[in-house]
Amino acid sequence: MTKPSSSTGYVLETRGVSVAYAGVAALSDVDLVLAPAEILGLIGANGAGKTTFVNVISGFTRVTSGSVLLDGEDVTRATPDKRVRKGITRTFQAGRLFTKMTVRENIEVAALGAGLRSGAARAKAQELIALSGLASVADIRADVLPYGFERKAALARSLATSPKVLAVDEPAAGLNESESQELVAFLAEMRDATGVAVIIIEHDVGLVMRLCDRVHVLAEGRTICVGAPAEVQQSPEVIQAYLGTRSVTVDA
Ligand SMILES: Nc1ncnc2c1ncn2[C@@H]1O[C@H](COP(=O)(O)OP(=O)(O)OP(=O)(O)O)[C@@H](O)[C@H]1O
Numbered sequence: 105m106t107k108p109s110s111s112t113g114y115v116l117e118t119r120g121v122s123v124a125y126a127g128v129a130a131l132s133d134v135d136l137v138l139a140p141a142e143i144l145g146l147i148g149a150n151g152a153g154k155t156t157f158v159n160v161i162s163g164f165t166r167v168t169s170g171s172v173l174l175d176g177e178d179v180t181r182a183t184p185d186k187r188v189r190k191g192i193t194r195t196f197q198a199g200r201l202f203t204k205m206t207v208r209e210n211i212e213v214a215a216l217g218a219g220l221r222s223g224a225a226r227a228k229a230q231e232l233i234a235l236s237g238l239a240s241v242a243d244i245r246a247d248v249l250p251y252g253f254e255r256k257a258a259l260a261r262s263l264a265t266s267p268k269v270l271a272v273d274e275p276a277a278g279l280n281e282s283e284s285q286e287l288v289a290f291l292a293e294m295r296d297a298t299g300v301a302v303i304i305i306e307h308d309v310g311l312v313m314r315l316c317d318r319v320h321v322l323a324e325g326r327t328i329c330v331g332a333p334a335e336v337q338q339s340p341e342v343i344q345a346y347l348g349t350r351s352v353t354v355d356a
């Protein structure tokens with residue numbers, strides 16, 4: 105077990121986070137918690153505020169009010185760079201590798217960017233390549249990487265900074281069913297191997313319900329439900345606001 109290191113036991117916590125764009129509320133009073141090594145699904149309809157939330161915790165968007173705590177430390181005013189060093193890493197919607205670098209170089213560069221010395225960065229890249237099953241493509245340039253490896257390589261790169269919290273925005277977008285399944289399995293393996301806590305934004309509700317320990321649901325910038333996947337799926341509010349009439353049968 106990863107030892108909880110903040111007084112509350114959460115690796116990440118937001119308190120009353122609100123963001124307004126030109127007076128329009130994108131997030132309103134969001135309290136969210138993330139336990140060490142937990143995988144939390146952040147779901148909601150288009151425009152619900154999911155990406156804004158990830159922008160807030162990673163330091164790309166300033167809160168209008170509220171705070172962000174990492175291991176109990178207030179990082180609300182810290183720059184994105186500083187937060188990466190403290191342990192919050194995020195991927196971008198449709199995040200891409202540096203195409204002219206190999207997979208290994210992509211990971212090394214990220215490790216160097218986070219302040220590792222060259223030897224340590226090289227070792228980190230090697231460790232992640234082995235861990236993520238990317239050895240066969242490690243020295244291939246990203247622009248000729250066989251299809252299906254790119255997302256994995258991008259996730260491996262995001263772990264180069266040894267984050268405590270990894271936020272991934274729609275990592276399976278554009279993948280087919282079996283590729284999505286594979287990516288989900290990969291994320292779970294990475295969590296198991298590194299103890300990283302993951303916040304995943306994903307529209308495929310079935311995928312979220314299978315992967316996540318807990319689910320946090322936003323609607324129009326507000327939290328409408330938080331709980332285990334089975335609870336969330338049965339919440340009348342969630343069904344009304346998000347799941348709609350879509351049937352959400354989830355195989356175990
Ligand atoms: N930079 C911005 N300037 C103004 N409004 C913005 C900005 N970014 C987001 N918004 C607005 O904030 C709200 C939340 O948007 P956000 O992108 O966080 O939603 P989302 O849940 O990620 O949606 P999607 O599922 O479509 O990715 C939306 O109403 C959006 O139009």
Ligand SMILES: [Mg+2]
Binds near residue numbers: 154155197
């Ligand atoms: Mg989004």
